Amino acid sequence: MMSRLVILSANSLKGSGPFGAGLVHASRSLHTSSQSRAPVPPLPETGGKVRHGIFPEEIFQLLYPKTGVTGPYMLGTGLITYLLSKELYVINNETLSAICIFSVIIYGVKKFGPSVAAFADKLNEEKLAKAQEVKDLAMSGLTQAIENEKKEQWRVEGRAMLFDAKRNNVAMLLETNYRERLHMVTNEIKRRLDYQIALQHLNRRLEQEHMINWVEKSVIGSITPQQEKESIAKCIADLKMLAKNTQAKATV
Amino acid sequence: MTMNLFNQFLSPTFLGLPLIAIALMAPCLLYPSPAPWWQSNRWMTLQNWFIGSFIKQTLSPINTKGHSWALLLATLMVFLITLNTLGLLPYTFTPTTQLSLNMAFAVPLWLATVIMGFRNSPTHALGHLLPEGTPTPLVPILIIIESISLLIRPLALGVRLTANLTAGHLLIQLVSSAAFSLLLSQTTAASLAVGLLLLLTILEIAVAMIQAYVFVLLLSLYLQENV
Numbered sequence: 426m427m428s429r430l431v432i433l434s435a436n437s438l439k440g441s442g443p444f445g446a447g448l449v450h451a452s453r454s455l456h457t458s459s460q461s462r463a464p465v466p467p468l469p470e471t472g473g474k475v476r477h478g479i480f481p482e483e484i485f486q487l488l489y490p491k492t493g494v495t496g497p498y499m500l501g502t503g504l505i506t507y508l509l510s511k512e513l514y515v516i517n518n519e520t521l522s523a524i525c526i527f528s529v530i531i532y533g534v535k536k537f538g539p540s541v542a543a544f545a546d547k548l549n550e551e552k553l554a555k556a557q558e559v560k561d562l563a564m565s566g567l568t569q570a571i572e573n574e575k576k577e578q579w580r581v582e583g584r585a586m587l588f589d590a591k592r593n594n595v596a597m598l599l600e601t602n603y604r605e606r607l608h609m610v611t612n613e614i615k616r617r618l619d620y621q622i623a624l625q626h627l628n629r630r631l632e633q634e635h636m637i638n639w640v641e642k643s644v645i646g647s648i649t650p651q652q653e654k655e656s657i658a659k660c661i662a663d664l665k666m667l668a669k670n671t672q673a674k675a676t677v
Numbered sequence: 678m679t680m681n682l683f684n685q686f687l688s689p690t691f692l693g694l695p696l697i698a699i700a701l702m703a704p705c706l707l708y709p710s711p712a713p714w715w716q717s718n719r720w721m722t723l724q725n726w727f728i729g730s731f732i733k734q735t736l737s738p739i740n741t742k743g744h745s746w747a748l749l750l751a752t753l754m755v756f757l758i759t760l761n762t763l764g765l766l767p768y769t770f771t772p773t774t775q776l777s778l779n780m781a782f783a784v785p786l787w788l789a790t791v792i793m794g795f796r797n798s799p800t801h802a803l804g805h806l807l808p809e810g811t812p813t814p815l816v817p818i819l820i821i822i823e824s825i826s827l828l829i830r831p832l833a834l835g836v837r838l839t840a841n842l843t844a845g846h847l848l849i850q851l852v853s854s855a856a857f858s859l860l861l862s863q864t865t866a867a868s869l870a871v872g873l874l875l876l877l878t879i880l881e882i883a884v885a886m887i888q889a890y891v892f893v894l895l896l897s898l899y900l901q902e903n904v
Contacts, residue, residue: 468714518854521871523767525853525878545719548726552716 478534682850686843689770700770704759728755735897743904746897753782754893761842761885765878774846776839783834786896791827794903802903834895841888845881852877 474482480497488496508514689696709720717725732751736744757773764771772778794802806823807816856870 465714472718518850518857519767521857521860521874522849522853522878525871525874526765526767529875529878529882541723542719545722545726548722549716549719556715 478531682847682854685770685846685850686774688775696770697772700772701760704756704763707759708755735893739897739901739904743900746900749786750893750897753786753896754889757838757889757892758886761889762882764842764846765881765885771842771846773838774843776835779835779838780831782892783838784831787831787834787899790896790899790903793900797904805902830895830899834892838888838892841884845877845884848877849874849881 476482476485485497488500492499509516689700709718709724711717711721728751731754732747735750736747739746760771760773763769764773791802794805806820806827808819808823811819852870852874856867856874859867859870
């Protein structure tokens with residue numbers, strides 16, 4: 426794992442540093458290779474496969490044809506035995522502290538590894554989601570713009586109908602206005618004629634009343650006092666007769 | 678036996694060539710570097726998140742002028758954490774156990790904060806030497822005490838880190854050698870010592886990270902006072 430890290434770091438440091446630039450860009454500046462930056466090949470989704478956390482799978486694949494499945498394990502055991510028996514590695518107190526620290530590290534990685542990986546993935550997902558949201562917003566905005574444009578085009582087709590409707594409207598308004606004015610004129614004329622009629626009626630009535638008054642006055646003036654007395658006596662005599670008649674009817 | 682215990686703190690050499698330069702510069706190769714594509718792998722994301730949240734937390738109480746120290750503090754933190762935690766692996770050399778390294782970090786950075794404080798607002802910086810609300814007869818003594826505490830800060834910073842790490846490494850050595858020597862004759866006592874060693878290892882991992890954090894935190898506090 427650390428060797429791979431070193432390789433990775435060296436790979437990325439390759440472009441930087443005092444002489445790194447020359448290494449990478451030498452072939453590019455001389456245009457000897459047909460290398461181009463685009464399209465960039467897709468990156469691998471997961472890292473290199475490892476067995477037991479540190480040994481790359483490639484070693485196992487390398488040794489498989491010659492030594493089978495147990496080959497690398499035998500190699501490891503043999504190496505360790507060689508180092509211990511020849512005392513190239515001396516077991517001393519540091520070995521104990523090594524066992525302790527490695528057991529703590531392995532326990533920590535096994536216990537917290539998945540959750541830390543999930544956390545890192547979540548951070549990456551959030552970053553990706555933000556970019557995706559921008560892209561989605563842009564796309565939806567553009568589709569909306571296309572729809573709006575289509576609607577505007579449809580509206581343009583209906584423009585003739587709109588003008589016809591407007592024309593009809595205006596014609597109706599004019600017609601209504603004309604009719605109103607006509608009505609107003611007739612009403613005014615009728616009012617004036619009615620006034621004249623009422624005036625004539627008033628005149629006739631006044632004449633009639635005046636004539637009646639004059640006739641009454643002349644009649645009343647022509648009644649002499651002698652005639653008045655005679656009529657009053659006649660009335661009294663009539664009344665007495667009537668009273669006698671009713672009295673006789675009542676007793677009967 | 679005593680000679681053996683302190684061999685781990687000798688500056689490493691190989692055939693007379695000092696390896697201290699490699700010991701100081703090699704750990705940075707372990708960290709992922711940014712790739713030219715915009716979405717990085719897990720290591721890079723975690724590293725970014727860690728440095729980002731650490732700097733946000735450390736620099737939030739400091740005003741904008743002190744934010745130019747962000748890169749320095751982040752680098753210092755990552756460097757110290759790396760050196761401390763890598764030193765817990767067997768047969769490694771921890772440069773932060775050397776007083777020279779720690780004082781070389783503490784004195785210039787502390788002095789920088791003090792000089793900045795005295796240059797920008799000398800009255801404010803001198804005012805730190807007298808806490809508020811002290812009774813008048815105590816004022817001269819208190820000023821002397823406060824200035825001594827100010828001058829002792831770099832010493833405390835450096836020696837704190839050195840002492841913690843050296844003590845931890847020494848304890849690990851002692852307990853592991855005790856366990857090793859008892860391993861064959863008195864196995865139960867040895868197993869007790871191994872248990873102690875496990876707990877001590879966990880403590881040392883914590884101490885390694887905490888001490889680095891405390892170093893940087895105290896520096897940020899001195900910066901906050903003076904900027």
